[in-house]
Amino acid sequence: MTKFILRRCLQALLVLFVMSFVIYALIGLMPGDPLDLMIQSNPGATPEVVARLRAIYGLDQPLYLRYLHWLWDALRGDLGFSRTHSQPVLEVLIPALWTTCKLMLISFVLSVILAMVLGIVAALKPGGWIDGLISLGAFAGISVPVFWLALMMILVFAVRLHWLPASGIANVGDGSLLDHTRHLIMPVVTLALANTGGFTRFVRASMIETLRMDHIRTARAKGNGEGRVVLVHALRNALIPVVTVMALSFGTLFSGALLTETMFAQPGMGKMIYDSILSNDFNLALSGLLFATLVTLVSNLFADIAYGWLDPRISL
């Protein structure tokens, strides 16, 4: 087990290392470079001055040297300075990470609960009309563009009904818990709905398969009530693959969070990455993307470990 975890950790580190180079190179291919922005604000700069500045900032060096330089700084905890926020990158990153975690965790829990209930109910009578209805809903959840769902939520609940605020995390001058909650409802529900579809299908499929197994027939034959058979005997076994799928869906969840944050103006990681790419804030974009990758890799690692722990048949 220890060997397995160690090997997986090393693999994740390798992926992170490769990705850091790929993202570094890609960020370098985005329009403009840090000097262009400086030159724009100083029209009098002569080509000689520009060349000297280039040398000072190391922009005349080949890509791999610049990368190694950046990597060395990053490993010592120096991720550079955010141009748009005029703050060290880490100080922008950490509050944003907190906002995203809150959004993602609440919607994740919500969609897991919803998916379990719907998936189990659907699996009780596969092919029945309740199953058909739930499957239709699940397909709708998979197929809806998240940003458009957010848009429609805004249209209905903010513009038409005036029930909920369309953006931000709190009203100015009002920081009460109720106010914060009201601002969170639409982002959380949007993100949760977008994820529930896929989860429901997995729970349903896994439950149907488990309910056909021999040990379920034995449990029924021994006189257990149907409720106990489903909730205790079947659910426990059905959950093993589901847990993995859910933990592995973290990358998708993050992509969804990026959209919900952008649509509802939540100051989280997703919106921060999007804004930083739009505004050529290279340091922030680079660190944000790497952070998102890191968090995804860690959650996948947990998924692997949880899988081995839940299913004793799998020898690691």
Next chain:
Amino acid sequence: MRPDAAIGVWTLRWRRFRRHRTGMASLFILLALIAFVLAAYPLESLLHIDPDTTDLFARFDPPGPGHYLGMDEAGRDVLIRLMVGGQISLLVGLLATVIGGVIGTIIGVIAGYFGGRLDGVLMRFTDGMIALPLLPLLIVLGAVDLTKLGFSADFAHSGAAGFWRIVIIISIVDWTSIARLVRAATMQIRERDYVRAARAAGAGAPYMMATHILPNIATPVIVSFTLTVGRVILFESVLSFLGFGVVPPTPSWGNMLNNAQELVTTAPMLAVYPGLLIFVTVIAVNFLGDGLQHAFDPRSEK
């Protein structure tokens, strides 16, 4: 046909598919959608409108004769833009799926057929790709300045470049599920007796893959391709919506929602139509995939 005559596998599958209600319904919806987007050509010549002509005096005009769904924020005909935009969105969906599918199939079949260390390396690479948060990665890829890759400025800002860029970035990111599927299927086929016999008879790897492996794994791959089309259309819409995909004036269902956030308050229907079309297309594609899976599975014969 004589009642005792053997029927072909595709006839059987078509029979099973026909009984799959949601699958059949999706097929008709998709055919209707294709007819809808192609109707742009007759409509353009019939009403003498085109999707790019702006008329600032006609901004947000309500539906009326000649402009059945009204005008958008730049005074362009909404209906014709929905049709032309649909052509672009569907084309991106198909092209990126085919290119990504070919990449995934090649990687999967090589990994599955040869196995061993090559398989290990390719699958670790695939796992690494699966682990990444795709949307941020696609945004960065969409933001890449083509002139820095050596393309001319004219090309980099043309509509064609915007179109091909999104096709290519989606296909180089979204090939992983097909690769894994193809690998697993290949490994199963590889051990069948007739395949081993062919190998023992001296057949080379390319011949084996072309005649024995690929035809036999076609059905799960077709299902997976179908589901990928839906995902790609969603990716296209998101990227174009965020401004990193198909660039205006070329319309796509995604970039027609570029100003959607303001439109929701001023002209809500403009924000509803494109999204609704994306939603209907993707849900139909997904149900079609479900129907195909049912039809291809011999166990669902009941």
